[in-house]
Amino acid sequence: MALTQAEVLDLFNQVSAIKNSDQILLITANQNGTVSATKITAELLRAYLNRGFEVTIGNDGYFYIGGVKTTVMANSTTIVEQTDTTVAIDPNVLNVWGEVRSLAITLNDGASGRENEFKIQFTCPSNHATTVALPSSVKWANDEPIETEAGWTYQISIINNLAIYAGWENSNS
Numbered sequence: 001m002a003l004t005q006a007e008v009l010d011l012f013n014q015v016s017a018i019k020n021s022d023q024i025l026l027i028t029a030n031q032n033g034t035v036s037a038t039k040i041t042a043e044l045l046r047a048y049l050n051r052g053f054e055v056t057i058g059n060d061g062y063f064y065i066g067g068v069k070t071t072v073m074a075n076s077t078t079i080v081e082q083t084d085t086t087v088a089i090d091p092n093v094l095n096v097w098g099e100v101r102s103l104a105i106t107l108n109d110g111a112s113g114r115e116n117e118f119k120i121q122f123t124c125p126s127n128h129a130t131t132v133a134l135p136s137s138v139k140w141a142n143d144e145p146i147e148t149e150a151g152w153t154y155q156i157s158i159i160n161n162l163a164i165y166a167g168w169e170n171s172n173s
Contacts (some may be wrong), residue, residue, distance in 0.1 A: 019042060021041060021042070021043070022041065022042045023039040023040065023041055023042070024039065024040055024041070024042060024045055025037055025038075025039055026038050026039070026040060031073060031075075033114075038071075044068070047068070054067070057074045061073050061074055061076065062074070077092070077093060077094050077119070078093045078094070079093070079094045079096055080093045080094065080095050080096065081096055082095050082096060082097045083097075085097070085100050085101075085102055085103050085104065086103075086104040087103075087104075087105060087106075088105070088106040088107070088108050089105055089106075089107060089108065089118055089120070090108050090110075091107070091108070091110035091111075091116035091117055091118050092110070092116060092117060092119075093119065094119045094121060095118075095119060095120050095121070096121045096122070097121070097122040097123070098122075098123060099122075099123045099124065099125045100122050100123070100124075100125075100130055101125060101128050101130060101131070102130060102131045102132075102133075103120075103122060103130065103131070103132045103133065104133040105120065105132070105133065105134055106134075106135055107134075107135060107138075107158065115159060116159070117157060117158065117159045118156075118157070118158040118159075119155070119156070119157055119158075120154075120155065120156040120157075120158075121153065121154065121155045121156075122153070122154055123152070123153045123154075123170065124148050124149060124150050124151060124152050124153075124154070125150060125151075126150055126151040126170075127150055127151075128150050129147075129148040129149055129150050130148045130154075131148075132146050132148070132156070134158070134163065135161075137161045138158055138161050138162075138163050139161060139162055139163065140163050140164075140165075141162070141163065141164045146163075146165045148167065149167065149169075151169065151170050152167045152168060152169050152170060153167065153168050153170055154166070154167045154168075155167075
């Protein structure tokens with residue numbers, strides 16, 4: 001049974017139940033997928049609760065709880081601006097090219113025992129479709145490889161050598 005915010009706050013109104021200086025053990029998720037223990041004071045927890053559990057992500061990428069910066073970064077995808085058109089790419093980042101006439105991409109090994117997604121974004125020149133070459137082990141959804149059109153932007157996602165794509169017509173085409 002879940003407690004309401006009022007029920008949790010009521011715990012702090014009991015005489016001698018918990019002091020402001022008492023420390024509360026929390027589990028913190030780390031960037032590398034592990035967890036570690038961290039402590040906060042009851043006073044800080046109460047401040048978070050009184051602010052209505054307001055959790056935001058700052059421009060610096062860290063979580064803020066009740067306006068207070070935490071030491072935990074929000075998970076987000078790193079964008080890698082690519083310039084080479086023959087390249088080996090890493091998983092779990094968004095590989096972005098501008099306008100390219102062709103791409104020859106190989107896939108670097110990812111972490112063992114984890115999902116490794118290869119993400120690709122590129123734009124076809126307004127007068128030329130882009131050709132995309134991927135390893136022969138990559139299989140396309142519905143056995144239909146990507147067919148690009150001049151003046152469109154495409155995104156490709158590959159997980160376990162299974163690829164899907166989508167395209168959008170550029171507004172200035």
